[in-house]
Amino acid sequence: MWDRIFDVLLDAFKDTLITLPFLFGVYLLIEYIEHKSSDKLGNALRRMGPFGSVGGAVIGAIPQCGFSVAASNLYAGRLISMGTLIAVYISTSDEAIPLMIKEPSFAPQILKLILIKVGIAMAAGILVDIAAKLFGKKKEQEPFKELCADCDCEHHGILHSALHHTLHIIIIILIVNILLGCVMEFAGEQTVEKLMMTNSWAQPVIAAFVGFIPNCAASAVLTKLYISGVVSFGALIAGLCTGAGVGLMVLFRTNKNYKQNFAIMGILYAVAVASGLIIQMF
Numbered sequence: 001m002w003d004r005i006f007d008v009l010l011d012a013f014k015d016t017l018i019t020l021p022f023l024f025g026v027y028l029l030i031e032y033i034e035h036k037s038s039d040k041l042g043n044a045l046r047r048m049g050p051f052g053s054v055g056g057a058v059i060g061a062i063p064q065c066g067f068s069v070a071a072s073n074l075y076a077g078r079l080i081s082m083g084t085l086i087a088v089y090i091s092t093s094d095e096a097i098p099l100m101i102k103e104p105s106f107a108p109q110i111l112k113l114i115l116i117k118v119g120i121a122m123a124a125g126i127l128v129d130i131a132a133k134l135f136g137k138k139k140e141q142e143p144f145k146e147l148c149a150d151c152d153c154e155h156h157g158i159l160h161s162a163l164h165h166t167l168h169i170i171i172i173i174l175i176v177n178i179l180l181g182c183v184m185e186f187a188g189e190q191t192v193e194k195l196m197m198t199n200s201w202a203q204p205v206i207a208a209f210v211g212f213i214p215n216c217a218a219s220a221v222l223t224k225l226y227i228s229g230v231v232s233f234g235a236l237i238a239g240l241c242t243g244a245g246v247g248l249m250v251l252f253r254t255n256k257n258y259k260q261n262f263a264i265m266g267i268l269y270a271v272a273v274a275s276g277l278i279i280q281m282f
Contacts, residue, residue, distance in 0.1 A: 004186070005182075008178065008181040008182055009178060009181075011177075011181055012174060012177035012178040012181050013174070015177050016170060016174040016177055020166070020170055024162060024163070024166040028158065028159070028162040052080050052081055052083065052084035052087075052125075052129075053081070053083045053084050053086075053087040053121070053122055053124075053125025053126045053128075053129060054087075054122055054125075054126075055084070056071065056080070056083075056084040056085070056087035056088040056091070056121070056125060057087040057088070057090070057091045057118045057119075057121035057122040057125060058091070058118060059088065059091075060087060060088035060089070060090070060091030060092045060118075060121060061091045061092075061093065061114050061117065061118050067088060067092065068088055068089055068092045068244045068246070068247025068250075069246060069247055069250045071084070071085050071088040071089070071247065072085070072247045072248075072250040072251040072254060072255070073250065073254055075251070075255065076251065076254035076255040081128075081129050081132065082128055082129070082132055082260075082264065083124075083125035083126060083127070083128040083129030083130075083132065084125060084129075085251075085264065086121070086124055086125050086128050086264060086267060086268065086271075087121040087122060087124065087125030088121070088244075088247070089121075089241075089242075089244035089247055089248075089264075089268055090117060090120055090121035090124055090125075090241045090244075090268065090271060090272075091117050091118050091120075091121035092240075092243070092244050092247070093113065093114070093117060093219065093240050093243075096113070096219045096220075096222070096223045096236075096240055097110055097113070097114070099220065099223045099224070099227070100113070100223060100227070103227055106227060109233075113236075113237070113240075116237060116275075116279070117237065117240065117241065120237075120241060120271065120275050124267070124271045128267060172220050177224075198230055198231070198232075199232075201277065201280065201281075203231060203232055203234070203235040203276075203280070204232075204234050204235045204237075204238035204239075204272070204273055204275075204276025204277050204280060205238075205273055205276075205277075206235070207222060207231060207235035207236065207238045207239035207276065208238040208239060208241070208242045208269055208272040208273050208276065209242075209269075210222060210239050211238070211239035211240060211241065211242030211243035211272065212242050212243075212248070212265070212269075213243075218239065218243045219239070219240055219243045222235075222236055222239040222240065222243070223236070232280050233279060233280075234275075234276040234277065234278075234279035234280030234281075235276055235280065237272075237275055237276050237279050238272045238273055238275060238276025238277075239272070239276075241268065241271060241272035241275060241276070242268050242269055242272045244268070248261075248264075248265065251264070
C-alpha cells in the first residue's frame, strides 16, 4: 500500500514541477498586462455606461481574478451596473486558460472557450440590465467610497506578484494531482466519473456548484477534470461561468445588501446551468 502511495506522490510532484516554469512565465506576462492597464481598464469600464456589459465581458476574459475583485468594488460603489458585474463574473476563467495552454492538444479549445464565455457574459449582462430598468426600483445611491484603501496589492512589483500567483496555484495543482491520483489509484476512474456524473445530462448542474468555491481551486479542478476526460465541455463552461474567483467574497464584504448578492449568485447559477446544458446537447 505504501508503495502505491509513494508512486502517487512521486507522479503528482513530477507533473506539478513540469508545470511550474510554464505557469510562472504565463503569470509574469499577465501581471505585466494587469499592472500596466488595470486602472485604465477600470476607468474605461466606468465610462461605458449602458455598454458596460459588453466591456465587462471582454475585460473579464483576461485570465486574472483581479478584474472580478475590481468589478465587485465598483459595483458596491454603484459605479457599474449589475449587468456589468455579472458579465465580468461569467467571462472570468481564472486558472483555466493557463492550464489549458500547457496542454498542446487542448490549446485549440482556448479560443472556443473564451468566445463562448464572452458571448454568454454579454447576453446575460445586457438582459439583466434591461430587466433592472424595466422592473427594478430606483433608489438614491450612496456616493462611491474607496473600498480598497487598506489593500496592499499595489505595493509589490510584477515579479513578486507573478511568483505569488504561481506558488499559490502550484500548491493547488499539487493538492489536486495528489487527490486525483489517490482517487484513481484506490477508488478507480469509474468512481470519479460517478461522482461527477460523467456522460450524464446533469453534470453541468454539479459543475456550476463547484464553480462557486471562492478560490481559483475550483477552475483548476474543473480544468484538470476536463483535460482528464471526466467532465464535458458543457460542464466546464457551467463551472467556469460561476467561478468568479474571490470576486463573490469581495462582493459580500463590500456590498451590504445581501439579498442583492444572493440574487446575483442565483442569476449566475441559472445562466451557468442553462448554458452548460445547451452546449452539452450540441
